[in-house]
Amino acid sequence: MRRLLLWLFTHGVAVAVGFALGIYLLPILTAPPSPDAAMLEAEAANASFTVELTRDLRGSDLLHWGEGTISLTPTMIVHEGALAPGPDYKLYLTTEFVDHEDVFEPIKAEAALIGDVDTFGGFILEIPEGIDLTAYTTVVVWCEAFGEFITAGQYR
DSSP states (O other): OHHHHHHHHHHHHHHHHHHHHHHHHHHHHHOOOOOOHHHHHHHHTTOSEEEEEOSOSTTOOSSSOEEEEEEEOSSEEEEEEEEOOOSSEEEEEESSOOOSHHHHGGGGGGSEEEEEEOOSSOEEEEOOTTOOGGGOOEEEEEETTTTEEEEEEEOO
16 A cells, blocks of 8 residues: 555656646747847837846746847837746736736736737737837736736836
């Protein structure tokens, strides 16, 4: 009986670790290639607004962070830098600065969804028609699948 319990425990731990690693590694393995640096620089050159992302936000931690520069042009949002890999990232614009999920969740319904973030070494997203950048102040990267704050930056 003792041997059976030990076997169940060790195999249960192995399955749990494997599952956690799968959740972490799957987005990395299936991510499309990030845009090259020249493309990111060219798109960012026409920026109306720019903001630096840092890892030292209240909601950022070892697995949820972003760093680099986000540039906002009239038609594109460009990130030059790195994001912690993860599933189902979305980029939002908000009217107030957020630094944690407990601040973002209450205002998420009023936030403007820009699009999916599928790459972790920089991205370019088109701004949907009808969204006025001057009506917002902050970009937020959010993990939709787990309701986790990744990073944010106030551009105005």
